[in-house]
Amino acid sequence: MSRFLQALFGRLPIGWFQLTHSRTRFAAALSGVAFANVLVFVQLGIMLSMATATLKPYSFFQADIMISATDANALTEGGNVARQWMFQAMADPEVVAGTGLFIGNIAWQRGGKTLGLTTYGVDPAQPAFLGAAMAPYARTLQLPNAGIVDRFSRGLPQEIAAAIRPQSPSSFEASGTQLTLYDTFAGGGGFGGDGYMLVSDQTFLALFPARRSGAPDHILLRIAAGADPVVVSARLRDLVSDKSLRIRSYGDAAQEELTYQQTKRPTGIIFGFGVIIGILVGLVIVYQVLSTDVAEHLSEYATFKAMGYGQGFFLSIVLEEALILGVLGFIPGFAVANLLLIGMAKATTLPIEMTFGMAVYVFVGTVVACSLSGAIATRRLVAADPADLF
Amino acid sequence: MGDDHALDIADLNHWFGAGEAQKQALFDIDLEIDRGSLTVLVGPSGSGKTTLLTLVGCLREVQEGSVMLLGHQLHVAKPAQQIALRRRLGFIFQAHNLHGSLTALQNVLMGLQVHGATDQDTQMSAARHMLTLLGLGDRIDYFPANLSGGQKQRVAVARALVGNPDIVFADEPTAALDRESGMTVVKMLKQLGQVRGTTTVMVTHDNRILEMADRIITLEDGRIVNDTSK
Ligand SMILES: Nc1ncnc2c1ncn2[C@@H]1O[C@H](COP(=O)(O)OP(=O)(O)O)[C@@H](O)[C@H]1O
Ligand SMILES: [Mg+2]
Numbered sequence: 001m002s003r004f005l006q007a008l009f010g011r012l013p014i015g016w017f018q019l020t021h022s023r024t025r026f027a028a029a030l031s032g033v034a035f036a037n038v039l040v041f042v043q044l045g046i047m048l049s050m051a052t053a054t055l056k057p058y059s060f061f062q063a064d065i066m067i068s069a070t071d072a073n074a075l076t077e078g079g080n081v082a083r084q085w086m087f088q089a090m091a092d093p094e095v096v097a098g099t100g101l102f103i104g105n106i107a108w109q110r111g112g113k114t115l116g117l118t119t120y121g122v123d124p125a126q127p128a129f130l131g132a133a134m135a136p137y138a139r140t141l142q143l144p145n146a147g148i149v150d151r152f153s154r155g156l157p158q159e160i161a162a163a164i165r166p167q168s169p170s171s172f173e174a175s176g177t178q179l180t181l182y183d184t185f186a187g188g189g190g191f192g193g194d195g196y197m198l199v200s201d202q203t204f205l206a207l208f209p210a211r212r213s214g215a216p217d218h219i220l221l222r223i224a225a226g227a228d229p230v231v232v233s234a235r236l237r238d239l240v241s242d243k244s245l246r247i248r249s250y251g252d253a254a255q256e257e258l259t260y261q262q263t264k265r266p267t268g269i270i271f272g273f274g275v276i277i278g279i280l281v282g283l284v285i286v287y288q289v290l291s292t293d294v295a296e297h298l299s300e301y302a303t304f305k306a307m308g309y310g311q312g313f314f315l316s317i318v319l320e321e322a323l324i325l326g327v328l329g330f331i332p333g334f335a336v337a338n339l340l341l342i343g344m345a346k347a348t349t350l351p352i353e354m355t356f357g358m359a360v361y362v363f364v365g366t367v368v369a370c371s372l373s374g375a376i377a378t379r380r381l382v383a384a385d386p387a388d389l390f
Numbered sequence: 391m392g393d394d395h396a397l398d399i400a401d402l403n404h405w406f407g408a409g410e411a412q413k414q415a416l417f418d419i420d421l422e423i424d425r426g427s428l429t430v431l432v433g434p435s436g437s438g439k440t441t442l443l444t445l446v447g448c449l450r451e452v453q454e455g456s457v458m459l460l461g462h463q464l465h466v467a468k469p470a471q472q473i474a475l476r477r478r479l480g481f482i483f484q485a486h487n488l489h490g491s492l493t494a495l496q497n498v499l500m501g502l503q504v505h506g507a508t509d510q511d512t513q514m515s516a517a518r519h520m521l522t523l524l525g526l527g528d529r530i531d532y533f534p535a536n537l538s539g540g541q542k543q544r545v546a547v548a549r550a551l552v553g554n555p556d557i558v559f560a561d562e563p564t565a566a567l568d569r570e571s572g573m574t575v576v577k578m579l580k581q582l583g584q585v586r587g588t589t590t591v592m593v594t595h596d597n598r599i600l601e602m603a604d605r606i607i608t609l610e611d612g613r614i615v616n617d618t619s620k
Contacts, residue, residue, distance in 0.1 A: 011503050012496055014489070021491035303487040306449055307549075308504045310470075310478030387450040389483050 005320065011313075015320030017045075018293060029289040033329025033366065034336065036282030040362055041337030041354070043274030045344070049352040050268060053190040054261050056351075058254040060120065060131045060198065061101065063087075063220035064229040065236065066253045070244040071261045072218070076103055076118065076192055080215035085240050089247075092239055094227040099123050100216025102204045106174050106197060108149075115155050115349070118193040119147075121204025121216075129220055133185055134198060140166065140182045141200045147179050152185030153195025154349045177206045188351050191267060220250070279369060286325055286370045290318055290377035298384045306386035314381050322374030326367040334359060396589040397423040397446055398556050401457035404441055404612075415441045416612045419455070425556075428580055428585040428602065430594055433609035439593045440561055442609070446591070447559045448475050460544070460556055465481040475505050480555030487547040489535040494521060494545045495530040501549040520548040525571065525579070540568050547575050550572065553581070558582075560592040576602060 004015035019026050057075055067085060072078025086098040119198050122129060129139035137148050161184050170181045179199075179306035187196040205211055221234050229249035236247045248256065262268035268351045294301070299345035301314060336353050345352040402419040405412050413620075414439045423429055431439045444450040445464075446457050464477060483602040488497050498517040521530050524544040534542050542561065550558060558579060564572035576599050582588035592599070600606060608616035 012492070012499060014492065017491040017496070297489070299485075299487055300489045302491075303481075303483070304500065304504075305448075306476060306481050307501065308473050308475075308479075310473050387444045389449070389481075389485070390488060 004016045005324075009316060009320060013029050015046070015317045015319060016324060018297065018317070019321055025289070027283070029325055030329045030332065031286035032289070033325050033370070034331075034333035035281060036278050036285060037330055037333025037362060037366060038340065040275055040336045040365070041277030041280060041333070041358065042340055043271050044362070045337075045352045045354065046176075046350075047262065047268070047275070048273045048355065048358065049345075050171060050191060050261060050271065051258055052351040053188065054258050055254055056188060056190065057118070057196065058250070060134050060196070061122070061129055061133050061220060061250075061251040062222075063129060064223045064227075065095075065221040066248060066250050067219040067234050067236075067240070068217075068246045068248075068253070069338050070246060071244060072163065072263070076217070078217070079191045081219050081333050082218060082242075082244065083214045083216065083219070085245060086219045086221070088240050089236050090223060092232065092235060094224045094232050094234070095221050097126065097128060097222040099126050099129050099220050100201065101218040101220055102208075102209070102211065103366040104204065104208050105193060106179075106207060108172055108174065108197075110156070110160075110172070113155050115153055115195060116193040117149065117153065117195055117197040117209070118190065119199060119204065121199050121201045121207075121220075123199045128222060137183060137185070137198065139199065141162070141203075143180075143182070145177060145203050145206060147180045147197050147199045147203065148183045148185055150195035150199050150299070151184035152186060152360055154190045154351055155194055158289045172276055175207055175209070175271045177203075179203070179207070188349065191219050191350070192259075200215055210376060225242045275306070282366065283369050283373050286322060286373035287377055289325065290321055290374050291380055293321065294318065294377055298380075299389065300385040302386045302389055305384055306389060315378050318374040318378045319371055320372035323367065328372035329370075330363050330366050334362075376389075392589075394425055395422050395487050396425045396427075396456035396460060397421065397591070399555075400456045402442075402445065402457060402615075404438075404445060404453055414500070415610060416445075419614060421607070421614065423589060423591065424607075425568070425589050427604040428576075428590045429582055429607060430592050431607050431609060432595060432600070432602055433615075435577040436466045437609040439609055441591065441593065441612075443559050445560055447479055447557075448472050449480065449481075462468045463532040469536060475555070480553065480558040481552035482543075482547055482550045482558065482560035484565060486534070488542055488545055488549075490534050493531050493533055494526060494541075497534070497545055498548045501552045505553060506582075507518040517548070517552055520552045521545070522530050524548050524574065540571055544571055544575070549592065551578070554586065555588065557589045558593065560574075560590065562593050562595075563594050564594055564596050569596075569598075572596060575596060578596045 002013050002016050005016050067081055069079035069081055089095055090098050096178055106117045106119045108117055118335050124138045124141035127135050130138060140148065164181050164184050166182050172179055205213055223229060233247050233249050295323055341352050342352050399419050399421040402416055404416040405414050407413055426438060435441055445452055446459060448459060449462060457464040459475060460478060465522060495517055498520060499513060502513045504509045522526060524547060526541060526544055529537060529541060580602055583590060605619045607614060
């Protein structure tokens with residue numbers, strides 16, 4: 001290590017010698033950096049999983065444009081949209097198909113446990129609106145009171161989920177309707193409910209007697225091949241008489257919900273703060289270690305000044321130390337965070353995972369933050385006065 | 391003043407503190423020191439020896455008067471020039487001021503690397519050689535904490551001399567050295583003066599060293615009261 005650093009800096013790796021001279025302090029400093037890394041990784045992992053979970057339901061369907069109520073910041077939020085606006089939109093020559101999307105929550109009583117299923121009702125006669133993973137179930141959904149359920153639902157044992165097959169369906173009663181689950185799909189618990197369920201619009205209306213077929217939660221549109229959903233959306237905003245409606249491309253709608261979840265909802269804000277706190281903790285720890293180190297070596301630094309070493313030399317020692325702390329602290333931080341994220345994913349069924357991008361971001365961030373702390377810590381060097389040495 | 395002067399000091403005054411508490415430590419010092427000479431500064435404690443050494447050694451800012459160090463006027467020297475000048479000096483402090491995280495050899499290497507870390511093998515062997523000359527050949531990989539006071543001081547001497555300084559400033563270096571190694575160091579400095587023209591200015595009260603000095607300057611209350619050359 002010291003040989004590598006010697007080659008890197010073209011001088012004796014004094015920072016390395018200084019840091020490793022007191023082993024307990026070095027270990028404490030490294031665990032501090034590792035701790036900050038773990039904090040950031042965990043928060044980032046949750047934030048990213050929130051993004052994945054937020055976008056997941058959008059992948060169940062296939063659409064170019066979505067029409068929603070003015071207060072629909074998320075798929076599961078906001079009022080209904082009258083179906084007459086769908087017909088009005090379909091007058092546009094480039095809009096080729098439209099359908100209603102119904103959303104509600106169904107409680108599945110399983111033994112002593114209740115699973116909250118976010119339930120989507122769609123028209124199975126229009127499989128073009130189903131996402132690739134859902135399209136194969138279009139025929140199944142046409143059966144009366146049929147449903148397919150998220151096999152990764154929180155609280156649904158794997159072997160029970162695996163047993164739900166067309167030849168061995170599972171039934172339960174919800175709001176007076178006997179619902180039959182014929183198959184499962186890969187959803188993955190979200191932050192809202194425990195899992196997802198897909199039913200036909202007819203079944204949905206049976207499950208929610210208060211809902212009307214003329215007023216779905218959202219309207220999905222498909223447009224002609226080659227048409228630009230953003231351009232068509234803009235045209236539809238002129239065409240449709242209800243100006244309060246949100247008419248956006250399907251992609252924009254997903255992106256806007258993500259931004260909303262991450263910046264307007266308390267959960268998103270809390271995890272965002274967690275990342276900032278992790279970074280601050282790291283900065284403070286590294287600054288503390290390095291500035292103590294500078295303070296303890298003031299007379300040595302003053303001696304070096306007397307010998308003719310310049311400011312750049314001292315800066316490079318402190319940056320060397322910062323780099324060592326950043327790189328060596330990252331390794332255990334990464335390892336521990338990996339284990340934690342795996343454990344959290346198991347416990348919550350959220351799509352939490354360590355990604356390559358996260359690792360790169362946090363590593364670069366750690367090195368930058370450490371260097372920054374180091375640069376601030378060198379301000380103490382001014383106090384090293386060679387005139388005090390004699 | 392010519393090229394044969396390592397130091398040329400004229401009308402040097404120095405004060406500590408400000409306002410009511412201001413106290414003058416040096417009064418009208420005029421002094422020329424020849425290249426290659428061994429000059430000893432003596433005088434009672436508080437007479438200004440250390441202050442003079444730090445001023446002419448480019449470690450303290452000149453307030454009034456002129457100090458020409460190796461042909462450079464100090465009070466007009468820019469920071470970069472000061473750094474360049476310091477590299478041509480060797481300091482032996484009262485306290486050894488070794489870096490505790492570096493071995494004896496690494497401490498001595500620091501005296502060489504200030505000139506750049508090129509050709510590390512040559513630097514290594516030069517550092518080893520210097521330590522061996524000072525009787526520390528078997529201690530080169532020891533940390534300061536594992537060396538005796540005299541051994542540490544000898545490492546500090548090796549660090550000061552390894553870079554071939556033009557002037558060596560030493561402030562009571564023999565205080566921590568046993569008499570034998572104290573003499574070894576002074577003989578070495580004397581020899582360097584003859585062979586390489588190294589100039590030494592040393593504060594000491596050691597009689598044996600006084601005998602070897604080319605010149606003895608006595609300070610009292612910030613003034614030169616005696617100046618004897620041999
Ligand atoms: N940093 C300082 N601040 C204030 N006064 C000082 C300082 N250094 C030295 N002095 C004063 O200057 C005078 C000369 O001190 P010094 O040069 O250390 O003498 P010597 O080395 O001959 O013992 C003394 O009166 C001392 O108290
Ligand atoms: Mg003194």
